[in-house]
Amino acid sequence: MTRLLVIEASPRFEHSTSRTLTAQFVEKWTRLHPNASVLTRDLTRSNLQFVDLPWIGAAFTPPETHSPEVAAALTTSDILIEELKSADHIVIGTPMYNFSIPALLKAYIDQIVRVGVTVSTTYEGMLKGKQATVILTTGGDFSPGAPFASANVASSYLRQILGFVGITDVNIVLAVKTLTVDQGETTLADFASRFDAELSAAAA
Numbered sequence: 001m002t003r004l005l006v007i008e009a010s011p012r013f014e015h016s017t018s019r020t021l022t023a024q025f026v027e028k029w030t031r032l033h034p035n036a037s038v039l040t041r042d043l044t045r046s047n048l049q050f051v052d053l054p055w056i057g058a059a060f061t062p063p064e065t066h067s068p069e070v071a072a073a074l075t076t077s078d079i080l081i082e083e084l085k086s087a088d089h090i091v092i093g094t095p096m097y098n099f100s101i102p103a104l105l106k107a108y109i110d111q112i113v114r115v116g117v118t119v120s121t122t123y124e125g126m127l128k129g130k131q132a133t134v135i136l137t138t139g140g141d142f143s144p145g146a147p148f149a150s151a152n153v154a155s156s157y158l159r160q161i162l163g164f165v166g167i168t169d170v171n172i173v174l175a176v177k178t179l180t181v182d183q184g185e186t187t188l189a190d191f192a193s194r195f196d197a198e199l200s201a202a203a204a
């Protein structure tokens, strides 16, 4: 069965621009794939840990040598990787934080990039044949040609790391100037409606 994995990273819930646009995308995607399943991985509710010494010790040693205690360090990583493997399309809804991605999303990435599991020992991505949509919302203006466009590290990093694990079919929906919502110049609904066509195309 076709499956969409929805990864959410904003802690602003009902006020969140990235969650609003992601919900719009999911609605369109499910309409186009009526028999598919949707799995949501909300990073703000996942109690994600940073990579630590037991994790590194387990991830860089052969699984057949692991005691149950050593293997336990990879439990979360194994679950997150299984979710990714089971998905045909992955949508990541995230704000830009300090020109890059929120630490929670980086913690997630550190959990799912594993040599021998998602990247081969010769650095070939092992999650092939998947599609990804990144919905990135930014307070400022990083649209093509804008003075700070090149400061958008988030887009290039996400494309790079998804490609590293084999996901090269990546569509980035960049929703800039969300400050206009926060400052009351426009409503969240009006702002979101501007991305209707782009989100429809991404879901198709």
Ligand SMILES: Cc1cc2nc3c(=O)[nH]c(=O)nc-3n(C[C@H](O)[C@H](O)[C@H](O)COP(=O)(O)O)c2cc1C
Pocket (backbone or CB within 6 Å): 010, 011, 012, 015, 016, 017, 018, 019, 094, 095, 096, 097, 098, 099, 100, 137, 138, 139, 140, 141, 178, 179
């Ligand atoms: C900690 C933090 C850092 C941010 N850094 C940036 C930034 O570097 N550039 C930018 O344009 N907006 C920045 N913003 C604004 C968010 O990217 C923007 O409000 C975004 O729409 C938030 O997404 P959300 O509504 O889904 O949470 C930052 C916001 C926060 C809370």
